[in-house]
Each structure stands twice: as C-alpha cells, then as structure tokens.
Amino acid sequence: MLTLIELVGIFFFAVSGSLMAARRGFDMLGSAFLGGVTGLGGGVVRDLILNQSPATFAHPVYFLPPVLAALCVYAFTPAVQKLHRLVQIFDAAGLGLFCMTGTMKALENDVNPVTAVLLGVITGVGGGMLRDVISNVTPDLFNPRDVYALPAILGATATAFAWHFDVLNIAVGTGIAGLTFVLRLASIRFGWSVPLAAGHWHRQPNIPNHGDGPRRNF
Amino acid sequence: MLTLIELVGIFFFAVSGSLMAARRGFDMLGSAFLGGVTGLGGGVVRDLILNQSPATFAHPVYFLPPVLAALCVYAFTPAVQKLHRLVQIFDAAGLGLFCMTGTMKALENDVNPVTAVLLGVITGVGGGMLRDVISNVTPDLFNPRDVYALPAILGATATAFAWHFDVLNIAVGTGIAGLTFVLRLASIRFGWSVPLAAGHWHRQPNIPNHGDGPRRNF
Amino acid sequence: MLTLIELVGIFFFAVSGSLMAARRGFDMLGSAFLGGVTGLGGGVVRDLILNQSPATFAHPVYFLPPVLAALCVYAFTPAVQKLHRLVQIFDAAGLGLFCMTGTMKALENDVNPVTAVLLGVITGVGGGMLRDVISNVTPDLFNPRDVYALPAILGATATAFAWHFDVLNIAVGTGIAGLTFVLRLASIRFGWSVPLAAGHWHRQPNIPNHGDGPRRNF
Numbered sequence: 121m122l123t124l125i126e127l128v129g130i131f132f133f134a135v136s137g138s139l140m141a142a143r144r145g146f147d148m149l150g151s152a153f154l155g156g157v158t159g160l161g162g163g164v165v166r167d168l169i170l171n172q173s174p175a176t177f178a179h180p181v182y183f184l185p186p187v188l189a190a191l192c193v194y195a196f197t198p199a200v201q202k203l204h205r206l207v208q209i210f211d212a213a214g215l216g217l218f219c220m221t222g223t224m225k226a227l228e229n230d231v232n233p234v235t236a237v238l239l240g241v242i243t244g245v246g247g248g249m250l251r252d253v254i255s256n257v258t259p260d261l262f263n264p265r266d267v268y269a270l271p272a273i274l275g276a277t278a279t280a281f282a283w284h285f286d287v288l289n290i291a292v293g294t295g296i297a298g299l300t301f302v303l304r305l306a307s308i309r310f311g312w313s314v315p316l317a318a319g320h321w322h323r324q325p326n327i328p329n330h331g332d333g334p335r336r337n338f
Numbered sequence: 339m340l341t342l343i344e345l346v347g348i349f350f351f352a353v354s355g356s357l358m359a360a361r362r363g364f365d366m367l368g369s370a371f372l373g374g375v376t377g378l379g380g381g382v383v384r385d386l387i388l389n390q391s392p393a394t395f396a397h398p399v400y401f402l403p404p405v406l407a408a409l410c411v412y413a414f415t416p417a418v419q420k421l422h423r424l425v426q427i428f429d430a431a432g433l434g435l436f437c438m439t440g441t442m443k444a445l446e447n448d449v450n451p452v453t454a455v456l457l458g459v460i461t462g463v464g465g466g467m468l469r470d471v472i473s474n475v476t477p478d479l480f481n482p483r484d485v486y487a488l489p490a491i492l493g494a495t496a497t498a499f500a501w502h503f504d505v506l507n508i509a510v511g512t513g514i515a516g517l518t519f520v521l522r523l524a525s526i527r528f529g530w531s532v533p534l535a536a537g538h539w540h541r542q543p544n545i546p547n548h549g550d551g552p553r554r555n556f
Numbered sequence: 557m558l559t560l561i562e563l564v565g566i567f568f569f570a571v572s573g574s575l576m577a578a579r580r581g582f583d584m585l586g587s588a589f590l591g592g593v594t595g596l597g598g599g600v601v602r603d604l605i606l607n608q609s610p611a612t613f614a615h616p617v618y619f620l621p622p623v624l625a626a627l628c629v630y631a632f633t634p635a636v637q638k639l640h641r642l643v644q645i646f647d648a649a650g651l652g653l654f655c656m657t658g659t660m661k662a663l664e665n666d667v668n669p670v671t672a673v674l675l676g677v678i679t680g681v682g683g684g685m686l687r688d689v690i691s692n693v694t695p696d697l698f699n700p701r702d703v704y705a706l707p708a709i710l711g712a713t714a715t716a717f718a719w720h721f722d723v724l725n726i727a728v729g730t731g732i733a734g735l736t737f738v739l740r741l742a743s744i745r746f747g748w749s750v751p752l753a754a755g756h757w758h759r760q761p762n763i764p765n766h767g768d769g770p771r772r773n774f
Contacts, residue, residue, distance in 0.1 A: 141480065142536030149487045150480030151535030164387070169600070171609040173389040180452035190535065197536040234616035249690070254467070256476040258692040262577065262586030269585045317587030317626065318578030318633040359698065360754030367705045368698030369753030382605070391607040398670035408753065415754040472685070474694040 126221070127185050129214030130159035134189035135200065135207055137251045141190075142197055144255055151193060154251055155186035162246030166222055166239045170229050208308060212271075216300035219244035219272040220293055223279040233280045240276030245269055264314050267307035275300030344439070345403055347432030348377035352407035353418065353425055355469045359408075360415055362473055366408060372469055373404035373411075380464030384440055384457045388447050426526060430489075434518035437462035437490040438511055441497040451498045458494030463487055482532050485525035493518030562657070563621050565650030566595035570625035571636065571643050573687045577626075578633055580691055587629060590687055591622035598682030602658055602675045606665050644744060648707075652736035655680035655708040656729055659715040669716045676712030681705055700750050703743035711736030 137158030141151035160176045167174040176182045193200050200207070222243025226236035245261055245268060252259040261268055278296045282288040306312070355376030359369035378394045385392040394400045411418050418425070440461025444454035463479055463486060470477040479486055496514045500506040524530070573594030577587035596612045603610040612618045629636050636643070658679025662672035681697055681704060688695040697704055714732045718724040742748070 138535060142534070144476070144480070145482070146480035146535050147482035147532035148535055149491070149532055150477075150482075153487075154480075168386060168604060169610055169613060171389070171607070174387055177387060177449060177453045177456075180450050183452060183456070193535060194533070194537040231613060232616050234619060235613040238613075238619070253690055253692070254471055254477060256471070256474065256692065258580065259586075259690060262580070262582035262590075264581070264583035264586075269589075273585070314583035314585055315630070316578070317574060317582050317584055317629060319630040356753060360752070362694065362698070363700070364698035364753050365700035365750035366753055367709070367750055368695075368700075371705075372698075386604060389607070392605055395605060395667060395671040395674075398668050401670060401674070411753060412751070412755040472689055472695060474689070474692065 123181075125217060127181070128210070129217045130182065131185035131189055132207060132210035133214050133247055134159035134186040135193065136211055136248065137186070138190045138193035139200060139207070140251055140255050140257075142193055144257075146255075148190060148194060152186050152190035154254065155189040155193075156183065157254060158247040158251040159186055159189070160247065161250040162218060162243040162248075163222065165246045165250075166226065166243045169239060169242075170226065170231070172229075209305065212301050212304035212308075213297075215244045215268070215272055215304055216275060216297035219275040219300060220279050220297045223276040224283070224288070224293070227280065227283050233284065236283075237273070237276040237280050240279060241269065241272045244272040244276070264316050265311075267312045267314055268304070270314060271300045271303035271307065274303060341399075343435060345399070346428070347435045348400065349403035349407055350425060350428035351432050351465055352377035352404040353411065354429055354466065355404070356407045356411035357418060357425070358469055358473050358475075360411055362475075364473075366412060369411060370404050370408035372472065373407040374401060375472060376465045376469040377404055377407070378465065379468040380436060380461040380466075381440065383464045383468075384444065384461045387457060387460075388444065388449070390447075427523065430519050430522040430526075431515075433462045433486070433490055433522055434493060434515035437493040437518060438497050438515045441494040442501070442506070442511070445498065445501050451502065454501075455491070455494040455498050458497060459487065459490045462490040462494070482534050483529075485530045485532055486522070488532060489518045489521035489525065492521060559617075561653060563617070564646070565653045566618065567621035567625055568643060568646035569650050569683055570595035570622040571629065572647055572684065573622070574626045574629035575636060575643070576687055576691050576693075578629055580693075582691075584626060584630060588622050588626035590690065591625040591629075592619065593690060594683040594687040595622055595625070596683065597686040598654060598679040598684075599658065601682045601686075602662065602679045605675060605678075606662065606667070608665075645741065648737050648740035648744075649733075651680045651704070651708055651740055652711060652733035655711040655736060656715050656733045659712040660719070660724070660729070663716065663719050669720065672719075673709070673712040673716050676715060677705065677708045680708040680712070700752050701747070703748045703750055704740070706750060707736045707739035707743065710739060 134155030137155035138151040140158075141147075141154045146154065160182060164174040164176055167176075219240045223236050223240025225243075226239040227233075231239070248268075249259045249261050252261070260266060275296055278299065279288065279293070282292050282296065352373030355373035356369045358376075359365075359372045364372065378400060382392040382394055385394075437458045441454050441458030443461075444457040445451075449457070466486075467477045467479050470479070478484060493514055496517065497506065497511070500510050500514065570591030573591035574587040576594075577590045582590065596610075596618060600610040600612055603612075655676045659672050659676030661679075662675035663669075667675065684704075685695045685697050688697070696702060711732055714735065715724065715729070718728050718732065
C-alpha cells in the first residue's frame with residue numbers, strides 16, 4: 121500500500137522531470153533519465169548520507185514510474201502541459217509523502233532530530249533540485265515566489281516531533297503528509313512568497329537572465 | 339592488461355574534459371580536475387551507489403591519465419582539436435569498455451539485473467555528464483542528434499544477459515565492448531538520432547541558447 | 557577549540573554562499589541552504605568518498621553557522637558586500653584550515669598519500685564549487701585569474717609530508733594552515749594567475765558570457 125503511493129509520488133515527480141526534458145529539447149532517453157533523477161534523486165542522496173545502499177536500487181519496480189512518465193510526456197506533451205495544475209497537485213502530494221517518509225527513515229537510523237528533519241526535506245526537494253542542476257537551469261527551489269521548501273520543512277519537523285513524543289502512527293503520518301500537501305497547495309493558490317536572501321535589495325530592477333533559455337540548440 | 343586498457347580509456351575521457359576546460363577558458367588545474375571528473379566520475383558514482391569506497395581512490399595510478407591529458411591539451415591544443423575524430427574514436431572505446439566492466443562490477447555485488455544495467459550505463463556516461471554539469475553547459479548526453487546513451491544501454495544489457503546465462507568470459511566481454519564501440523561509431527558516421535522527449539514539438543523553431551557560450555569571461 | 561575554529565571557518569564559507577544567493581535573487585531558505593552547501597559540502601563529499609557517514613550530520617551544531625550567515629546577509633546585505641575584503645580573508649583562513657584537517661582525516665583512514673592530498677583539496681574547495689554548480693554559474697574555482705586551488709594543493713601536500721615523516725603536531729598543523737592562508741592572500745594581493753588550460757589560446761579575444769547574469773528572473 122505504502123509502496124503503491126510511493127510509486128505514484130515518484131511518477132508525478134518524474135513527470136515534472138520529463139516535462140523539463142521536453143521544454144529543453146532533450147531526447148527520450150534523457151527524458152526517462154531526468155524523470156528518474158527527479159523522482160528518485162532525493163531518496164538516493166538521503167541514503168548516501170545515511171551511508172546505506174540506496175533503497176531505490178534494491179527493487180527494479182522503482183524504475184518503472186520514470187519510464188512511464190517519459191512515455192506519457194512523449195505521447196501527450198500538449199495535454200500534459202495543459203494539465204500543469206494537475207501535475208502540481210500530485211507533485212504536492214509526493215512532497216508531503218516524501219518529506220514525512222524521509223524523516224522517518226532518517227530517525228529509524230538513529231540520527232539526531234535536526235539531521236532527520238534536514239534529510240526529510242532533502243528527500244522531498246532534492247530530486248527537483250538535481251533535475252534543475254542537471255538541466256542547466258537555476259533551481260526553482262530558490263524562487264522566492266514559489267514556496268516549496270517551507271511546507272517540506274514544516275512537515276519534516278512535525279514528523280520529528282511526533283516521533284519524539286512516540287505518537288507517530290499511520291493516522292498521524294497521513295495527517296502530517298496531508299498538512300504538507302495542503303500548505304503547498306495554499307501557497308500556490310494564495311501566491312505566498314518567502315523573503316529574499318538580500319533584505320535590502322527588494323527594489324532593485326530585475327535584470328533579464330539569458331542563462332535559462334526555453335530550448336537548447338545542440 | 340585490463341588495468342592498462344582502463345587507464346587508456348580514462349585518458350581519452352579525460353582529454354574530452356580538458357578540451358572542455360580549454361573551450362571554456364578555465365585554468366590548468368581546472369583542466370586536470372575536469373579531466374579527472376570525466377574519466378573517473380562515472381565509476382565513482384557507481385561505487386558510491388554500491389556503498390563501497392570508490393576503487394579509483396585506492397591506487398594513485400588512476401590520477402595519472404587526467405594529469406597527462408591536461409598537459410597534452412595544454413601543449414598541443416590546436417592539434418588535439420584537429421584530432422577531434424581520433425578523440426571520438428577512443429572515447430567510444432572507453433564507453434564500450436566502461437559500460438561492460440561497470441555492469442560486471444555491479445553484478446559481482448549481487449544487485450538485480452536492471453540496477454546492474456543502469457550502473458553500467460552510469461559508469462560509461464556519468465563522467466561526461468558530470469563534466470558538463472560542472473562546466474555549466476547543458477549535458478551533451480541529452481542531445482537527440484548525438485546517440486551516446488543508447489550504445490551504452492545495449493552493451494550493459496548484453497553484459498547482464500551474458501552474465502545471467504553464465505557465458506561471460508574474456509572473449510564475450512571483449513565482443514560486447516567491441517559491439518558498443520561499433521554502434522557508437524556507426525551512430526556518428528550515419529548521423530543517427532533519438533526521438534525528442536516531446537513527441538509533438540518536432541517543428542517548433544529552435545530558439546538560440548545564450549547559456550552555453552564558448553568561453554567564460556571571469 | 558578546533559571545533560570552534562571549524563565553526564568559524566564554516567561560517568565564513570557560508571557567508572560567501574549566502575552572498576551568492578543574494579546576488580542571484582534567491583530566497584532566505586535558499587540562502588541558508590546554499591550557505592550550508594558551501595560551508596559543509598567539501599567535508600561531506602570527502603566523507604562519502606571515505607565511505608563514512610558525513611561527520612557534519614552527527615552534530616546539529618554544524619548547521620548553526622549557515623543559518624547565522626543567512627541571517628547576517630539578510631540583515632546587513634550592503635554592509636556584508638562592502639566587507640568583501642574581510643570575507644575573503646576569513647574564507648582564506650577556512651581554506652587553510654580545511655585543506656589541512658581534510659588531509660589529516662583522510663590519512664587517519666589509511667588512504668594513500670595522493671588520495672589524501674586530493675581529499676584535503678576537495679574538503680577545502682569542494683563547497684565553493686558545489687555553491688557555483690547549484691547556483692547555475694561557472695565555478696569560480698576554474699578562474700585562471702583567481703588562484704584558489706593552488707594554495708590548497710600546497711597545504712594538503714605539506715600536511716601529507718608532515719604526516720609521512722611523523723612530525724605533524726598542533727604547531728606544524730597551524731603552521732601549514734597559516735602558510736596556505738598567507739599564500740591565498742598573497743595571490744589576491746599580487747594578482748597571481750594560473751596558466752590557461754589551452755596553452756595556445758592566450759590571445760583569443762574574450763567573448764561575453766550571457767550565462768551567468770547577476771540576478772535570476774523567476
């Protein structure tokens with residue numbers, strides 16, 4: 121059951137990776153690879169830091185969602201782009217699930233709570249960051265107008281508290297993942313933003329960035 | 339013997355890293371570093387995922403080819419660039435060798451066949467991808483007009499099948515590496531291409547990408 | 557005592573990460589994250605290669621300097637920018653310290669001296685490289701007009717020699733870190749440079765690079 125939800129979460133993360141590949145003019149194999157990195161990368165980084173062999177590589181089934189995502193994007197590119205809102209909703213569900221399960225996995229490995237929260241957040245947001253770094257675009261994670269990391273931090277922190285007070289069960293875990301999901305959707309719906317890194321630069325005019333063109337000329 | 343071939347493969351991968359450093363206006367030390375990442379990076383990522391200390395760091399001899407490559411590119415830049423075709427041929431030989439040995443090393447560590455193929459491919463193509471990501475250019479691996487990953491996938495898959503049916507010996511391994519090598523050269527010779535990630539975008543005009551200028555102004 | 561110096565070194569590395577976040581228009585959370593990557597990334601990569609759980613994640617105290625750095629940059633952005641020279645001085649101190657302690661940690665894990673030197677250099681310069689790669693700018697490490705890697709290589713080599721001849725104690729270690737620090741500052745003061753990767757391209761006119769705009773338009 122949890123594995124099924126996980127696979128669905130990986131699939132929707134992978135769709136965002138394959139859409140990036142489409143937007144940047146990459147090929148089909150790059151699309152599957154980028155989808156895999158987006159869907160599985162956060163968990164792999166977490167497991168490497170926990171000094172474990174990444175769980176992803178233990179079962180071939182985890183590689184199925186990225187392949188499916190690449191095929192879907194290939195077959196229905198315009199439709200998938202129109203379903204942007206739907207992808208965002210499922211991506212938010214994946215974020216909620218992964219930051220909760222990532223924190224749990226870290227806590228099960230006896231790390232300190234601060235590290236567990238950080239590893240939970242990395243599990244949730246790491247794949248998307250790797251997607252952007254590999255695609256040679258600036259990570260959307262740092263976009264002050266897109267509140268993505270904050271719900272993950274809150275969800276991971278709530279998980280660590282529930283674990284500490286020994287009240288983490290399926291119901292509480294589902295509640296935390298749901299809360300993260302709702303917070304993420306609310307941030308999109310109401311246009312929340314995070315303060316800039318530079319407190320005094322708010323009024324500086326934006327300079328166009330030529331680095332992230334929509335399409336790559338090979 | 340195998341180590342010698344490996345060192346030659348690392349050297350030619352490293353040449354492509356040092357040529358990238360030359361093209362981007364990096365310094366000598368960056369050239370050696372980028373050569374090392376290109377030649378050794380794929381194997382290091384494979385070993386990290388296998389939760390082993392990277393084999394590369396066990397013998398200082400592995401660091402010799404990148405240093406030699408950086409010196410060659412420094413001393414004979416125009417000549418090395420004219421030998422572009424020769425570099426491609428040796429790079430193809432390295433690709434054939436590394437995707438075969440990478441898959442074998444993964445299988446020796448008792449991973450499932452799908453993961454072994456993936457790790458074999460990563461051993462072959464990972465170094466070049468890291469080279470491009472670190473140099474801040476879009477990975478050439480995703481270029482639909484340059485068929486690079488496909489021969490590696492076929493070579494790694496053939497290795498896994500040969501292993502499964504217990505027929506993998508030196509002759510078969512050499513044959514698989516040779517087949518990968520020939521496929522890669524054929525793809526260059528005949529201009530093969532891989533379908534785009536976006537199936538319906540074929541006719542969209544290319545927009546020039548300003549992100550990957552030939553030379554960096556520090 | 558050593559931990560205190562280490563925390564100060566991490567803090568000043570992190571300041572350079574948070575300043576990059578400010579320059580690129582990232583948000584506060586991205587600033588803390590990028591500061592953490594800059595301050596801690598080199599050591600994490602070293603520990604992953606040594607096949608150990610990264611020491612950074614064992615104590616929450618290591619995450620304090622990046623948070624403080626992000627707050628400082630947020631509160632006093634123009635002042636921190638004016639203190640550019642001061643940041644460089646402390647960054648040089650961090651470089652001297654980390655390349656020495658990184659080499660020591662590698663040698664304590666029984667790696668060969670060449671690998672130990674390389675891991676020491678990675679400890680010193682890896683965080684800054686990760687900062688640039690994640691921020692989608694060309695790594696400043698490769699800038700021929702900014703001699704950054706060379707003092708680290710010399711410091712790490714001196715540490716390995718002192719270890720080999722069994723004369724590495726607190727005084728010698730401090731001396732080596734101090735020497736690295738002085739070399740780095742001298743390279744800034746006297747405008748030293750490293751030869752280009754391409755030996756014959758010295759006179760080619762620089763082509764402006766559009767890839768690294770000062771500010772990202774999300």
